[in-house]
Structures are given as C-alpha cells and as structure tokens.
Amino acid sequence: MKKSWVLFVASRYIFKGRSSSPVLAVLGIAVGVFALIVIIAVMNGFQLGFIESILEISSYHLRAESFKPGDCEELQNIILSTPGVMSVVQFKECQALARRGRSQQAVLIRGLAENAREIDVKMDQKLIFEEGSFDISDNGNVLLGSELAKRLNLYVGDEVTLYSISGILSSEDDGGIGNFIVTGVFRTGYYEYDCSWAFVNIDSVSYLDNESKLNMGIKLENHFKDKQLLEQIKKKTVNFDGIKLSSWRDYNRSFFGALRTEKLFMFILVGLIFIVVGLNIFQAQRRAVLQRREEIGLLRAVGGSQKSVRFVFVLDGAIIGLTGAGLGLCFGLLTALNTPHFFSLIEKIANWFINLVNIIAEFIGAGMVKTFRVFPPTIFYIKEIPSRILPYEVVLIFMFGFLSALAAAWFASRKIVKIQPAEVLRYE
Numbered sequence: 001m002k003k004s005w006v007l008f009v010a011s012r013y014i015f016k017g018r019s020s021s022p023v024l025a026v027l028g029i030a031v032g033v034f035a036l037i038v039i040i041a042v043m044n045g046f047q048l049g050f051i052e053s054i055l056e057i058s059s060y061h062l063r064a065e066s067f068k069p070g071d072c073e074e075l076q077n078i079i080l081s082t083p084g085v086m087s088v089v090q091f092k093e094c095q096a097l098a099r100r101g102r103s104q105q106a107v108l109i110r111g112l113a114e115n116a117r118e119i120d121v122k123m124d125q126k127l128i129f130e131e132g133s134f135d136i137s138d139n140g141n142v143l144l145g146s147e148l149a150k151r152l153n154l155y156v157g158d159e160v161t162l163y164s165i166s167g168i169l170s171s172e173d174d175g176g177i178g179n180f181i182v183t184g185v186f187r188t189g190y191y192e193y194d195c196s197w198a199f200v201n202i203d204s205v206s207y208l209d210n211e212s213k214l215n216m217g218i219k220l221e222n223h224f225k226d227k228q229l230l231e232q233i234k235k236k237t238v239n240f241d242g243i244k245l246s247s248w249r250d251y252n253r254s255f256f257g258a259l260r261t262e263k264l265f266m267f268i269l270v271g272l273i274f275i276v277v278g279l280n281i282f283q284a285q286r287r288a289v290l291q292r293r294e295e296i297g298l299l300r301a302v303g304g305s306q307k308s309v310r311f312v313f314v315l316d317g318a319i320i321g322l323t324g325a326g327l328g329l330c331f332g333l334l335t336a337l338n339t340p341h342f343f344s345l346i347e348k349i350a351n352w353f354i355n356l357v358n359i360i361a362e363f364i365g366a367g368m369v370k371t372f373r374v375f376p377p378t379i380f381y382i383k384e385i386p387s388r389i390l391p392y393e394v395v396l397i398f399m400f401g402f403l404s405a406l407a408a409a410w411f412a413s414r415k416i417v418k419i420q421p422a423e424v425l426r427y428e
Helices: 004-015 021-059 069-080 121-126 146-152 165-170 191-196 202-208 223-236 253-291 293-301 306-337 339-364 391-418 421-425
Strands: 062-065 085-100 103-112 128-132 141-145 159-163 177-187 197-201 215-220 244-247
Touching (some): 021 191, 069 215, 069 223, 085 165, 085 202, 141 159, 146 191, 306 339
Antiparallel strands (some): 085 159, 085 215
16 A cells, blocks of 8 residues: 555645644644744843853953963963964953042943954954943043943043042052043943943053053953863963963853853743643544544555554644744744844834823823833833844754654554554444
8 A cells, every 4th residue: 555645644634624623733833933932032132142241341251360470472472373262352450439529339440452442353342332432542541331421420521530449558659549531431231331340541450550460361263162272271371370261151150050041941931832732732633533533444444554544643743743833933033033123013003002092091181101112221221122043942942843743643643553443344
C-alpha cells in the first residue's frame, strides 16, 4: 500500500473535518509563539542595552590595574599586539561631590585622554550628547550625565564645583577642589550613569585626587572571548609586577545574574501557553481517535499498518504545530521589528477612545480623562521601546511551539495500537 495516502487522509481530517479544535489549536500555538517572540525581543532590547552600557562605558571588556606607572606604555603596546584586542584606554577614577549653589550630588568622576573618543569607538556610540560635545581638551572642562545636569540645573557653559573627599584629605595644598565648565551633557539610556557620572581630562583627576591610580580599559572585537584573551594577556604580562587583570564577568556579577534569571523565568512563564495548547491538542486528538474508530479499523483492514495509521494523527499534530508556529513567527517578527510603531498604534487607538470619552464628559460636565501612554516618561526612563531579536532564540521558540503540538499528537495516538480491525468491523 502506497504511503502517499497518509498525507491525504491527514489533510482530510484537518481541513475537511467538522470540528473546530484544529483551528483553535493553530490559533493557540500562533498566539504563544507571537507573544514569546515579542516579549523576549523587548526584554533583550532592555537587557542588552543595559549590559552594553556597562561594558562599553563602565567596566570595559577587560581591565588592567595596579601596575607601575612607568610600565604603562610598554604594557599598552603588548596588550594592543594581542590578536582580538581592539583598543586600550587609560583612565583614572575618583568619587566626588558636584555642587552648584545649594544643589549638590554625589558623582563618579572618570578621567580620560582628550582623544578617548577616537580610540574607543564603542564608547562614543553609547554616549549621545543632548547638548555640547565630547570636549575635555582643557583641564577645566567636564561632561555631565543628563539627569545629573538636570538635578543641578546645569547647561553647557555653566560652572560647577567638584569636591573629591579623598583628594581633600590627602592633599596639603588646594587639591581636591576644582571649578569646571560644562562642555557637554550626555545620555546613555542607563539611569545610574546619567544621574551620577562625569567625565574630565585625566590630568584633572590627578589634581582632584593625587592618590588615584592609573588603569587601562581594554575593548575586544568580541567580548564573549574575554576568558581566552585574558589568559593570553596574562601570559604576555607575567613579568609586570603587581598587575591585576580582570574580565567584565567579574564586575556586576549579581546584576548580570539577575537579568539572566529574569529572562529565564519569563521564558518559562510565557512558555506555559504551549503546555496548555499541547494539552488541548492531546485531548482533541484522543477524542478524534475514539470518534474515528471505524475509519481506523477500515484503514487497517485494507492494508494500513499500525505505524502508518498512527502516523496520520501524528501528521495532523505536525500540520497544526507547523501552521501555528509559522503564523506566530511571521506576526511575531513583524511586531518585534516594528515595536515602537506597534506601541504607538496602541496609544493612538486608546487616546482616540479617551478623546471620545472627554467629549462626552465635557458635554455632561464630568471630569476629564488624561492622555494614555504605555510607558509614561515620568515613570519609565525610556524614550522608545527597544527591541532586539536573537536568531537562536527565535528558532528555539518556533521549535518549542511546533514540537509541543507534535508531542501531544504522538502521545494521543497511542490508543490506535489497541484498536483491532476485527473487533471494530464485527459490529458494522
């Protein structure tokens, strides 16, 4: 008996059957795949934005610390000669207090060379200047985060006083205090940096805190190869006394772990949709097997093997899973790639109804309803909804939706093995 009949019978059961269960199952899987793709893409947008801000601005991919100042140039040349290293930036840091009038705010001051922007291209991409530019060519210039500038009511051209506590305590002269002119106001999208970070010339940090140590921030072509390159650099710098090398994985370990856990649990919670849909498919297929006992018996009687007849129902599950996962994939990618427009459309629809309610409320003298925002800027520190699609996650979600239907159909079709053609046809 030719095997082509299996696909024919399976398609007849799906498309010519009277039951609405296949349609509901397809919709259930499509909704699950769609929701999971969009949610994970938005989560990736937020999380990767935060992680990249930390890696490109704060911790760097690798760090070299506690080396002798006289070894700086030689050490930098050795690190740059390592394949996979993109750039090396010298920097100093100190904690300080920024004050203007009666307003004051604790800040972290990072001193960079005036050409740091050209050396560290990725940092330059993350620093978006709302006012001014990256200008720390003069020792009296300072760049402030947007929220920090807002709190102190500072604009480009204004003067701010920086007090380094450790610099004041360790200096016998006027060190530790300096007046700076704001030459740029930047925004990274990461609230902690925007509200508490300032960049100055590296020599200014030495004046504010003469005990601040010189460090090196190392950027890699691929920051996921940090362990491999860290070992290579350690072997090359073994003769440098006191040097300490560390990876970005050593910084903010708990923060990165929390983001990973959050994403995993969100994936599991939304993935429960597939379990519910799979159970529905399982029950629907079991019911179909019982309803079609006579047809199964007839197929067995004319030469169909147990495996072939069972494969009819498994193929039904495969068609349901493939169709549902495919529809969810298409609409999910379309929405994830146009997330800002999607939320903008939701806001427009909601505000249209709100305007209609306000017109009625004004006519009857009732209170007015405020405009709707999905993510109001007064609560959420974002200008638009970020979205990042990772191909391997999309493939995983698609396969999860497809295999849930396939597995449900496989387990439901086990009853076919117990159906004997003679017993079914005896009563016909």
